[in-house]
Amino acid sequence: DAKTTQPPSMDCAEGRAANLPCNHSTISGNEYVYWYRQIHSQGPQYIIHGLKNNETNEMASLIITEDRKSSTLILPHATLRDTAVYYCIAAPWGSNYQLIWGAGTKLIIKP
Amino acid sequence: SAVISQKPSRDICQRGTSLTIQCQVDSQVTMMFWYRQQPGQSLTLIATANQGSEATYESGFVIDKFPISRPNLTFSTLTVSNMSPEDSSIYLCSVDGRGVEGYTFGSGTRLTVV
Numbered sequence: 001d002a003k004t005t006q007p008p009s010m011d012c013a014e015g016r017a018a019n020l021p022c023n024h025s026t027i028s029g030n031e032y033v034y035w036y037r038q039i040h041s042q043g044p045q046y047i048i049h050g051l052k053n054n055e056t057n058e059m060a061s062l063i064i065t066e067d068r069k070s071s072t073l074i075l076p077h078a079t080l081r082d083t084a085v086y087y088c089i090a091a092p093w094g095s096n097y098q099l100i101w102g103a104g105t106k107l108i109i110k111p
Numbered sequence: 112s113a114v115i116s117q118k119p120s121r122d123i124c125q126r127g128t129s130l131t132i133q134c135q136v137d138s139q140v141t142m143m144f145w146y147r148q149q150p151g152q153s154l155t156l157i158a159t160a161n162q163g164s165e166a167t168y169e170s171g172f173v174i175d176k177f178p179i180s181r182p183n184l185t186f187s188t189l190t191v192s193n194m195s196p197e198d199s200s201i202y203l204c205s206v207d208g209r210g211v212e213g214y215t216f217g218s219g220t221r222l223t224v225v
Contacts, residue, residue, distance in 0.1 A: 034213060041221075043203050044154070046112075046213030087153070098144075098169075099214065101154040 004088045009106040018075040020105050022088030025069040030092045033064060034099065035073045037084040044087065047073065078109045113138050113206050117217030124194055124224050131190045132220045134204035139184035141207075144214070145177070148201040157202075160187050194224045 005023040012018040024033060035047040048055055048062045050071070055062045061074040075082055087104040091097050114137040124130050134143065145157040145166075157177055158166040166179040180188045191198050204217045 036213065041219075043115075043117075043205075043216030043219050044214075046215070049213060098156050098159070103153055 004090055004102055006088050006102065006105045008103065009108070011108050011110055012078050014080060014109050014111050015077055018078040018082065018107060020073040020086050020107060021070065023070045024090045027068050027090045031090045032093055033062065033071045034089045034091060035062065036087045036089065038087070039084040080109050080111065083107060083109045113140065113215045115204060115206065115215055115217040117204055117220060119220055120218060121221040124222065126195050126224055128194055129190055129192045130194065130222060131188050132202050134187050134217050136185045136206055143181065143187045144205040145179060145189045146203040146205060148203060150200070154203065191222065196224045198222065199224045
């Protein structure tokens with residue numbers, strides 16, 4: 001799996017959009033970009049994934065650059081409950097490929 | 112998405128003893144995964160458990176220390192054997208829902224070995 005690089009921590013004001021960057025410059029053509037988050041004392045939660053196109057669901061939007069070397073997760077209206085560690089992972093599709101978990105970004109939403 | 116019930120949620124154990132962690136899934140799944148998360152660290156895959164076959168362990172993890180059972184398509188156990196304080200971690204089970212929802216995780220077992 002391609003290695004990903006994320007800032008160790010970020011702050012965001014409540015109600016604002018939280019933009020979390022991720023670099024994956026060695027991503028392969030068959031690797032998707034996955035985002036998960038882990039709220040304190042809970043198991044990780046899937047957020048969104050994408051291959052080339054931008055994606056949006058009820059939780060977030062994922063913007064992938066045209067060269068696929070980086071991406072941004074956008075939480076459009078951050079709330080205090082979005083405070084968590086956010087993990088960006090590049091991996092092929094399918095259960096045969098394990099997810100390699102980096103250190104993630106600790107996002108703190110401030111009132 | 113699948114719902115996972117993991118227990119116990121936490122335990123404090125004496126060194127040298129063993130603890131068995133259970134994961135029950137509300138639907139049939141082919142593969143179940145066991146992770147360890149050491150304090151302040153990210154997740155590390157321990158092993159992958161398929162029903163009807165022996166679990167596949169990642170480098171650094173051995174069956175004698177972390178025996179896994181997978182008796183059917185909805186249940187698995189992980190045992191942490193002959194525990195030492197270095198085994199103090201959060202242990203998580205996970206199943207693959209990559210069709211739409213990505214992997215689903217249990218709520219974790221917070222283990223403290225004293």
